[in-house]
Amino acid sequence: MTDHTIRRAGRFALAMALATTALTGAAFAQDCTTKIGAVLPTSVDWGKPIAETAQFVVDQVNEAGGVQGCKIEMILRDTQVDPKVGVDAAKALVDLDGVQVLIGAVSSGVSMPILTSVTVPAGVAQFSCCSSSGAFTALAKEGKTKGLWFRTFATSNVQAVVGAKVAKDKGYKSVAVLYKNDDWGQDIGKLVAEHLQAQGITVTASVAINDAQPSYRAEVTEALAGQPEAVYLALYPTEGISAVREWLSLGGTQNMILANSLKSDEFRDAVGLQYLGSTQGTDTSSPRVASADAFVASYKARFNAEPNGPGLANSYDATMIALLAMEAAGKDAKGADIAAAVARVTDPAGTPVTADAAGFAAARDVLAGGGTVLYRGATGNVRFDENGDVSAPAVIWSFTETGTQEDTYITLEEVDALVGGSN
Structure with missing residues (x-):
């Protein structure tokens, strides 16, 4: 083999390697898996789309390469809008599956006992799309949520x-x-x-x-x-x-x-x-802003339907913010670290990022460089107060x-x- 042939073969091998990296870059997270939990009422007609929307986010994040180099697996359990069923489901996710993030629940009557008897004692971060009771605000003001509670639905x-x-x-x-x-x-x-x-x-x-x-x-x-x-x-x-x-x-x-x-x-x-x-x-x-319109378009492309049901935009944002916070908190982060990192991904002074796979990938780069991001989501620029609450139109x-x-x-x-x- 001549030197020219060797050099040409080397360039070809390098080009193939780069091409392979480009094609599989979004899939590098297949080597490891990180579990998150979701407790949502999939047995009722309006609950199933909420869960499907959360899974949509997980799929987008995995398309972008996952969280901290690992594929996200969302383990979903049905609450049946029943407090006892919800608590049992949450305990299984925390105690058996070892999740550090819990998405849910929908009803305040289900979210509250999960928060007080499962996630807070275990130090797990909880992100709810659809619980609106003022009792959560009161609990947070008393310091009893330990900063682990966030909801993307207004009170x-x-x-x-x-x-x-x-x-x-x-x-x-x-x-x-x-x-x-x-x-x-x-x-x-x-x-x-x-x-x-x-x-x-x-x-x-x-x-x-x-x-x-x-x-x-x-x-x-x-x-x-x-x-x-x-x-x-x-x-x-x-x-x-x-x-x-x-x-x-x-x-x-x-x-x-x-x-x-x-x-x-x-x-x-x-x-x-x-x-x-x-x-x-x-x-x-959702506010009448471009990011909310973008969510509607992406939802329609995914599900071939309008996002007309309750809590869909809120479910999207709760899940995406949770995963962004996991990325910001670092590999093998615990619930308290993830909760603390929420501020880094909802920073009004941070780099704006979109609510999609490209936005997650862009956020990863900013966070890796020590920066902060402003997540622009399905419900607009999400900002939590000190109690984990948001307001809304x-x-x-x-x-x-x-x-x-x-x-x-x-x-x-x-x-x-x-x-x-x-x-």
């Missing part, structure tokens, strides 16, 4: 004040409140009653609804006694369907105001669209034959003004 106060706005705008003079008898329901039920009264609207009754009862006739009869012009419902679909059927059968008004927990095809179909013509619901919303929506439609968008500044005006 119940946002929906409560917007629910009162709906009642005022429609001219209702009296409203009954039916709320789920758990941490979330008790919180939002109390808040909406306060905001309604602040608007000069009479709250004729505030009635708790328990899970899995064969009938809600007694509770509905109690709520109807004051002959309210409207009813506010802070329930989940299972008990919401039963309670509303009782409500309508006993002559209750079709003027209904719904929390986002009833933003469900299951609820609409079971009750019947013909009875929901006067119904409006509330929800928090809101929407008022109504049901259609194929899903829901947005009736009114309320900016973050308008939400803050509503909250301030009700205090």
